Amino acid sequence: MNNGRFSISLHILTLLDSFPNELVSSEFLAGSININPVLVRKEISNLKKHGLVASKEGKTGGFMLGRPSKQIRLSDIYKAVRQAPILGQTRNSPNPKCLIGKQINKHLENLFDEAEEALIKKLDKTTLSEFTNRFS
Amino acid sequence: MNNGRFSISLHILTLLDSFPNELVSSEFLAGSININPVLVRKEISNLKKHGLVASKEGKTGGFMLGRPSKQIRLSDIYKAVRQAPILGQTRNSPNPKCLIGKQINKHLENLFDEAEEALIKKLDKTTLSEFTNRFS
DNA sequence: TTGTACTGTAATAAATAATATTACAGAATG
């Protein structure tokens, strides 16, 4: 569906990792990503649900990683963001009167699951810490 | 970007494979997929560029596979449809004044390329023929 | 040769989804 969310989430987490032991504001994050601060807070709301981000409210509030970046795998981020199979489509209602159309969703889903598993296995190999360390 | 195109293309090719030695019309294909015939023809126009579909114009015209389904890998379809990295986002213009933002696109691209490679490797293992044979 | 049934493609419209904006309640701090 929306694959841009992975980029945004990874960007957020990379920034949080590069300011350890600091509380970073949504405004600052939004400034770096060049998107609206409300979208950042919404995205973080999801990342918090998955334990990847922690926050503090109030005047000196802000965001930080929910756990050490060495314990966050890129697959964790992918799973947190995922809401539809990566190869699937939005609206997909094939004709049930057609022999192929009637069955295709089942087979597409199986295929997408397998393909996604391969993708996740790959993302599983890299931690956020390792990703952040690529920045000079 | 638009990941629904993979579903549509695979659906088209599966149908063509299940009517071998026949010319299938865009109307029929559209009827099974439940989308507009013009979109089918547009999608096929792309598949033709990649040699996956052949067509015949005129009164008795229609579409057929460009080569035997045993010689079409699901990775071929993916590559034909792909127009942006699977994990990438549409608009992505991070702040160049930010140390992280300035560099992130480069690192995202590398990551997406690697992840996509894993996906393609997986899709490479299955032919269209094998996929079609899953239908009963 | 001419009507018919297709493909091929462009141009436009409609529907859907992504993102931005506005607004404001609530929390923590000084």
Added chain:
DNA sequence: CATTCTGTAATATTATTTATTACAGTACAA
């Protein structure tokens, strides 16, 4: 108790997908 954040909802804007309309061109067949 004013300030500066988060949290969230509601709405508006923009972008992207999909559908529709239109029509030129091709091949066939009566």
